[in-house]
Structure formats: C-alpha cells, structure tokens
Amino acid sequence: xxxxxxxxxxxxxxxxxxxxxxxxxxxxxxxxxxxxxxxxxxxxxxxxxxxxxxxxxxxxxxxxxxxxxxxxxxxxxxxxxxxxxxxxxxxxxxxxxxxxxxxxxxxxxxxxxxxxxxxxxxxxxxxxxxxxxxxxxxxxxxxxxxxxxxxxxxxxxxxxxxxxxxxxxxxxxxxxxxxxxxxxxxxxxxxxxxxxxxxxxxxxxxxxxxxxxxxxxxxxxxxxxxxxxxxxxxxxxxxxxxxxxxxxxxxxxxxxxxxxxxxxxxxxxxxxxxxxxxxxxxxxxxxxxxxxxxxxxxxxxxxxxxxxxxxxxxxxxxxxxx
Amino acid sequence: xxxxxxxxxxxxxxxxxxxxxxxxxxxxxxxxxxxxxxxxxxxxxxxxxxxxxxxxxxxxxxxxxxxxxxxxxxxxxxxxxxxxxxxxxxxxxxxxxxxxxxxxxxxxxxxxxxxxxxxxxxxxxxxxxxxxxxxxxxxxxxxxxxxxxxxxxxxxxxxxxxxxxxxxxxxxxxxxxxxxxxxxxxxxxxxxxxxxxxxxxxxxxxxxxxxxxxxxxxxxxxxxxxxxxxxxxxxxxxxxxxxxxxxxxxxxxxxxxxxxxxxxxxxxxxxxxxxxxxxxxxxxxxxxxxxxxxxxxxxxxxxxxxxxxxxxxxxxxxxxxx
Numbered sequence: 001x002x003x004x005x006x007x008x009x010x011x012x013x014x015x016x017x018x019x020x021x022x023x024x025x026x027x028x029x030x031x032x033x034x035x036x037x038x039x040x041x042x043x044x045x046x047x048x049x050x051x052x053x054x055x056x057x058x059x060x061x062x063x064x065x066x067x068x069x070x071x072x073x074x075x076x077x078x079x080x081x082x083x084x085x086x087x088x089x090x091x092x093x094x095x096x097x098x099x100x101x102x103x104x105x106x107x108x109x110x111x112x113x114x115x116x117x118x119x120x121x122x123x124x125x126x127x128x129x130x131x132x133x134x135x136x137x138x139x140x141x142x143x144x145x146x147x148x149x150x151x152x153x154x155x156x157x158x159x160x161x162x163x164x165x166x167x168x169x170x171x172x173x174x175x176x177x178x179x180x181x182x183x184x185x186x187x188x189x190x191x192x193x194x195x196x197x198x199x200x201x202x203x204x205x206x207x208x209x210x211x212x213x214x215x216x217x218x219x220x221x222x223x224x225x226x227x228x229x230x231x232x233x234x235x236x237x238x239x240x241x242x243x244x245x246x247x248x249x250x251x252x253x254x255x256x257x258x259x260x261x262x263x264x265x266x267x268x269x270x271x272x273x274x275x276x277x278x279x280x281x282x283x284x285x286x287x288x289x290x291x292x293x294x295x296x297x298x299x300x301x302x303x304x305x306x307x308x309x310x311x312x313x314x315x316x317x318x319x320x321x322x
Numbered sequence: 323x324x325x326x327x328x329x330x331x332x333x334x335x336x337x338x339x340x341x342x343x344x345x346x347x348x349x350x351x352x353x354x355x356x357x358x359x360x361x362x363x364x365x366x367x368x369x370x371x372x373x374x375x376x377x378x379x380x381x382x383x384x385x386x387x388x389x390x391x392x393x394x395x396x397x398x399x400x401x402x403x404x405x406x407x408x409x410x411x412x413x414x415x416x417x418x419x420x421x422x423x424x425x426x427x428x429x430x431x432x433x434x435x436x437x438x439x440x441x442x443x444x445x446x447x448x449x450x451x452x453x454x455x456x457x458x459x460x461x462x463x464x465x466x467x468x469x470x471x472x473x474x475x476x477x478x479x480x481x482x483x484x485x486x487x488x489x490x491x492x493x494x495x496x497x498x499x500x501x502x503x504x505x506x507x508x509x510x511x512x513x514x515x516x517x518x519x520x521x522x523x524x525x526x527x528x529x530x531x532x533x534x535x536x537x538x539x540x541x542x543x544x545x546x547x548x549x550x551x552x553x554x555x556x557x558x559x560x561x562x563x564x565x566x567x568x569x570x571x572x573x574x575x576x577x578x579x580x581x582x583x584x585x586x587x588x589x590x591x592x593x594x595x596x597x598x599x600x601x602x603x604x605x606x607x608x609x610x611x612x613x614x615x616x617x618x619x620x621x622x623x624x625x626x627x628x629x630x631x632x633x634x635x636x637x638x639x640x641x642x643x644x
Contacts, residue, residue: 001414004441015426017436019401025437027401030352039453041405041442079341079349083363083405083451091644092323104337114339115347119326120363121643122447129405129440129451131361321443322413 003320021226023069023211024134026141036141037133038069044125046321052169055095057188058128059102065213066132067110067192068267072211074142074201075134077110077194082117083129090126110194136201142271147208147227151272153294154281156193159216160256161186161241163263167255180250183242186266193269196288200271205281209271214264217303218318223272230299233314235307237293241266261305264319272296325642343548345391345533346456348463358463359455360391366447368643374491377417379510380450381424387535388454389432389514390589394533396464396523397456399432399516404439405451412448432516458523464593469530469549473594475616476603478515481538482578483508483563485585489577502572505564512589518610519591527603531593536586539625540640545594552621555636557629559615563588583627586641594618 002010012020019025024036042048042062053061063080070077082103086096107114112132136142165187168180175184193211200206208227210219216238220231240260247256273281278292297304303314324332334342341347346358364370364384375383385402392399404425408418429436434454487509490502497506515533522528530549532541538560542553562582569578595603600614619626625636 001410007418008441011422015422015436019435019437025401025403027437037403037438039403039405039438039440039451041407041440041449041451043407043442043444043449045445046407046443079347081347081359081361081453083361085363085365085368085449088323088644096329100333100337113341114337115341115349116359116361118361118363118451119330119643120365121368122365122449123367124447125445127363127365127407127444127449129361129363131403131453321441322410 001322004322005320022143023072024075026073029135032138034136034138034141035133036070036073036075036136037131038066039129039131040065040069042128042130044127052174053188055098056102059099060106060189062128062130063103063106063132064190064192064267066130067194068211068213070132070134071192071194071197072142072209072269073134073136074140074197074206074209075136076198077112077132077134079113079115079133080107081115081131084117085120085122085127087122087124140201140204142201142206142209144208144210144223144226147223147229147272147296148274149229149296149298150275151207151296152275152278152292153231153233153296154271154273154290155239155268155293156196156288156290157266157268158239158241158289159212159266159268160259160263162190162265163259164242164247164251167251167259186241190265190267192267196269196285196290199284203280203284205273205277205284206271207274209269212264212266212268212270215262215318216270217261217314217316218264219270220303221301221316223270224301224303228300230297230302230304231294232297232304232306233294235305237291239291261314262317323644326644327642344465345394346397348395351457354460356458356460356463357455358392358395358397358458359453360388361451361453362387362391364450364452366449374496375510377420378424381421382428382511384450384452385425385428385454386512386514386589388452389516390533390535392454392456393514393516393519394464394531394591395456395458396462396519396528396531397458398520399434399454399456401435401437401455402429403437403453406439407442407444407449409444409446462523462526464523464528464531466530466532466545466548469545469551469594469618470596471551471618471620472597473529473618474597474600474614475553475555475618476593476595476612477561477590477615478518478610478612479588479590480561480563480611481534481588481590482581482585484512484587485581486564486569486573489573508563509587512587514589515591518607518612521606522593525602525606527595527599527606528593529596531591534586534588534590534592537584537640538592539583539636539638540586541592542625543623543638545592546623546625550622552619552624552626553616554619554626554628555616557627559613561613583636584639
C-alpha cells in the first residue's frame, strides 16, 4: 500500500507543486518578509483519545503541532486558524470551551492571533485542522534542503518522552494519579520549540531544520532526501528523556531504543549547522537545552549510528498513517 | 442548545478576536495588498455522502466552498491548502487520486496554487478542510458590515437549485441516470462566483457582500446584523432555478419556497450597492446573470418579503449544524 509520503510526492510531481515538501509552505509576503504556513489534521482515536487526555491538553497540543512546523522554518508565528468538527453529543458538553481555553492560552503565550477557521458537526469522532502562519526575513526560511556534507547535526531537548508517555497510556496509566506525569505530559501537552526556531532563523545559524513529529530517523531521512546527503549519529550523544536506568522496570531495552530512534511527537528541532558556526550556535542557545548528536556525510540517504565503535545503518522507519 | 454562530460570537468577544465574523479574515500583506483567508470543513455523512457523489465532484466542491468565501470578499484567489483525513479502506481505492483530479481542475481554472495541507488517517468517515487565500487592494475587501440604508440588494444567478438537488438525492434520485442532472450538479458540483466577486471588488461597487452558503434569509441576516440594517425583498424578483411550474409534480409549494428562502449551498453572491452605482454594476456585470431583488431598510435585523402587495416578516432561519 502506498504511504502518504509516496502519494504526496506523486501529487507534487504530477501537478508541479513547488511549495510542497517542507514543514511549511513559503510564500512571498512583502519586499522584506516571507509568510510560512502549515496545516495539521488531528483525528480522534488516531491522533488522540478522549479518555487519555483533557480538552485543555488537546487544545494546547492542536496548536503545538503547527507551531512546531513554523519553528522548524526558523519563523516567528503570527496568526492561526482552527477548524474543528465535533458530534452533537460532545457539543452539548463543556468540551469546546475547555478546548479553546487550552488552545488560546498557548496562542497568547506566543502572541499568535486567531483569525478564523470553521466549526462543523461530525457524526461521531472529533477532527481538528490546525493552521498556523509565521514570518521570516525574505529568503531566510530554513528548509530541509540546505544541509551540506560536514555540517554538524544538533537536536533540542530530549527524545523519547512522547513515545514513552504514549506507551504508558496504552498500558492503562492515566494522568490524574500517575507518578509519570512528566512523560504523560510530553505526549498529551507537548511544547513547541518556538523560541529556539526563531533564534536560529533570525541569526541565520541553521543550514536545514525539521521538527521531530515522525521520529528521529524518519525526520532526519527527510532532511537527507531533500538535501541529498547522509548522516552519522553518535548513540551516546542522543539525549533521552526517560532515563534508561530508572525505567528498566517499566520498559524493556528494545522499547526504549524504539522510543529514541523511531518514535514521533517529541516536537524537538533537528537542525544542521556549518561547523564554522558551532560556537555561534552554542552561544545563541546558551539558555536552552540542546545537543550535538552527529554530522552530515556524503552517503546519500544513509543514516549511520555509531554505538561503542560499531556502526549500524538505521532504517528510516517512523510514524506513517498508511 | 447553543448554535455554532452563538459559540463563535462568544469566543470572538471573550478573546477579542477582531478578524472573526466575515467570510474571510482580512490580513495585511504589503503596502498595496491585503490577504483574505478562509477555512471550510466538509464531513462525510454531514456535508456529503459517498453514494450520492463522485470523488471528482467532491474535490471540485471542496474547493468551491472556499473559493466562494474569497469571492464574497471581492478578492482574487491566489493559493490554497487542503487537509484530508480518510480511512484505510478508502485509501486503498482510487478515491484520493480522483478527488485531487476534481480539486486540481478547478484550481487550475482560477490559477490557484496548491501550497500545502495534510493527509491523515481516520477510523471511518472522510473529513476535508479546504483553505483558500486571496488578495484585494489594501482596505478594499468587501465586508458584511458596509451596507447602508437605501442601498440596493443584488443577487447573482438563481437560487434553490442546490437544495432541490439535495431533496432529489434524499428521495433516491442518482446523478448517473437522472433527468434532473442540472439540479443535482448544483448540489454536487457547485461553481464559485469568482469572476463576479473580483469585478465587484476591483471596481469598488459593493458596499457589503456574502456568499449564499446557509440560505438567503440566514445569509442576508448576517449582513443585517453586521451592518445594523434591515432589508426588504421583492418575492417576484428572486430568481428560482427550478422553474416553479415545471416542478409542481416533483416538489410541493412549501418545499419550493423553502428551497428559495431558507436553503443553502447555492454559492451565489448577495451584495448591496449604493443606488448611485446601479448603472455601473449593471454595466460591469453585463455578461453575467444577476438580479436586483430588494433594498436596505432602517429596520435593524428585520427582513421583509413583499409578495403581491402583502408584507411578510421572514425569520432568518437557515442551515445550522447545532
């Protein structure tokens, strides 16, 4: 069965759609500014479950997924639209007010203005389309296609928390009485790396960037394909959020590796940097958590993992709908 | 139960969202241009049924609903995004290719560039979010709020066809072998009034405008509320598409009146004009079908229908989800 990525690639070629293929489309705004824009669909029982989350968390997450795409372009988020379809049964509850509370609180934090959207009825499940637009200096949006051989690969924050949280939810853990609230929040109420994205964009520090929505190898592979490069990662440099030792009783080792390398929704930023700008990046991000995890190679679309002097080739598997 | 209109009004006030409340949001683009943007959600078994339509018709309609909103602002459509969620079962068919065919054919007609969107899985029903952006000269977007007492009320095309088509579909009529293809197409494959919208916008001819998505009285009422005016309509001037006499065997009189006054999805444009510009409008639209159907009054939010020297007050009922 074709994946959604293959289908999008087909459509992109068939209709010659040059704006498709990055975290956001880049559109000219005025002589000094470009507009970047993204849309993200969230579907009940595919992307979230009502018995696992709260309306406020869901509103927050709906905005985060799109803010994260805008951050990955090095852009400042400016305005948003929200389309939501819900059943009559849910409409009669306070779901929609609480959902907007969570959504609007995050919008306010980043001064994103809500300018429109749509509300519709569905026969059963909730569906949300989250649209966010941002701005960059003209021609300065950070694309997936700019990585060069020899560039350093950086990552913000820590990985695996969102997937670990999801696994706990699947096992029956619930937020209210959990001792793993930290991990559950990474899945239920993730935060976008809006500030870091803007810093890297404004200071022109990243040669390419992507947000981690599908998983480290899958998203790194998007950069490899668009930039026609390969990558080498150092396993001991990849920061995990769930602290391998403490979680050995909860997850087995293969689960934990899966969370780190192949699982999505951490919404951290993965970016490449010309080695000459290493110190500039370290200085610009000194108030943020980030790691140097690898480097760009000439082995097109090959991702190597260096683990205790052994090299393993990673398959770019990650989240896909189809 | 609150309607979606009441809820949107509450959100608009609570969060002070000044861009909400017209067919599109109006956003500054550059020193000479404004951007207008709209999002419209279409949900399977609420807004369409797969056994009534074809994937190509549905793709066409998904773009029409948003192009129509852009036309209602007097704007030229420029780019679009499409988010679509479908089940694995539908993904395995040729639905998505055919849907894009219908969508892209209409996009090409109006030179609208597809710049992004999202594809997601749903557990069952199809859901579509159609986003279109257009451009107007700075400050020249036609709003719902500009109608003045004494203005003339114009309407493009003919009304009632989409609702009559829907009623036929409900009665079991199907497109393939139908002798009412005309009416069914009005429901299944409606066309946006993109050219007329642009003419009225570019020549600054309309004081207010809206597209007929919810129904004549409901949409006219939106103009009345935003412009703080009332309206008087002349029943013999309202052009019906289904030719009352020919359809007496198919529909009863009350159904036909309902189609005309209270039913949506015709995607015609309703607009008000300063009487001094009447001849300019008639000249500018001489190659298009349009009618002068009434005038703006000072009776705030009262819609009168003049029918054979009798005056009836119309209730602004029309389509609502909740």
